[in-house]
Amino acid sequence: MERVIAFFYCQNTPSSTETDRQMLEKKYGKNIRLFPIPCSGRLEPVHILRALESFTDAAYLITCPEGTCRYFEGNLRARKRVIRAQQFITAIGLEKERAGIYMRSAGNTKKLSEIVEELFEIASKLPPSPVFRYSEREV
Amino acid sequence: MITAEQKPIDEIRKMIAPYKRILVLGCASCVAECAAGGEKETAMLASTLRMAARMNQEDVVIQEKTLERQCVKDFVILLDDILDNYDAILSLGCGAGVQAVADMYEDIPVIPALNTEFIGETKDQGLWVENCLGCGDCMLYYFGGVCPLARCSKHLLNGPCGGSKDGRCEVNPDIPCAWQLIIDRLSRFNALDRLEEIYPPKDWSKKQGKGPRKIIREDQQK
Secondary structure (H helix, E strand, O other), X not given: OOOOEEEEEEOOOXXXXXXXXXXXXHHHHHHEEEEEEOXXXXXXXHHHHHHHHHOOOEEEEEEOOOOOOOOOOHHHHXXXXXHHHHHHXXXXXXXXXXXXXXXXXXXXXXXXXXXXXXXXXXXXXXXXXXXXXXXXXXX | OEEEEEOOHHHHHHHHOOOOEEEEEEEOOHHHHOOOOOHHHHHHHHHHHHHHHHHOOOOOEEEEEEEOOOOOHHHHHHHOOOHHHOOEEEEOOOHHHHHHHHHHOOOOOEEEXXXXXXXXXXXXXXXXXXXXXXXXOOOOOOOOOOOHHHHOOOOOOOOOOOOOEXXXXXXXXXXXXXXXXXXXXXXXXXXXXXXXXXXXXXXXXXXXXXOOOOOOOHHHOO
């Protein structure tokens, strides 16, 4: 069964322009969904939950390194929100790893495409989401 | 405001198990301020419950709506047109909200999704603290705006006790001694003489023990 992985990413991630996004979508086709956001702090737990409910096997958030958020603490808040989403999904028996955060370390200048590739590999090792065992993905 | 926390998902799932068409009903007032039952939290809970239902191949419809206030009939009445679609309401209102909705719709079960906690203030982002017991006989004037009933661990009206140490409470050193706060504030206003009076124990029988309290204001009535 093919996986669908959702990536929410801060637009300050290196090489994350609209062209980069289109190239990634071309490469992975329907297996990934990319959601650029102006700051990772914009993400709410409900965004992750809705993605997991509707179409994705795992949802990841890619943020700037700690201490370098353009809005000072957006990525720190984002981390807490991902943990909150994890609390909800584990309460119903989903694996915690289906909601994740990738906070680049200082000096890590990996491009969006490299991070996506890395996370896609990890997510592909998860079994297909049981949310779609008996029902279709919505989108 | 009234504060609350969401019940564990397991407990909620057990309560809604008999029903097939469930309205998850949020409240945009107090419980939204304390991030327990507002629009966002309602969406999160509904989404999680839908996922759980799908995983277990349960044939249920779970939808969500948030009212401005569940404890005011004028807002609750907005459910009139949609309730035929549901056989249960899962309310993220406080205890008052749950009962107000249940009172208006006798034929549909209203299930609480929150544990209502206390009357308190938002002290900081993500931090709410109790500071009022709703005793019905406010004495904050005498205590410089700090309520010893709510904030002193021993509820002393004639404090402090002997356990206050460096301004902290001996029962729970994480909290400031309410009586230290009272004395500090009254000193600032040169009003320490208010403590020369001995305050008798509260006569709770005037306010409690006669069933639910109520407030009647004729100037606010039709």
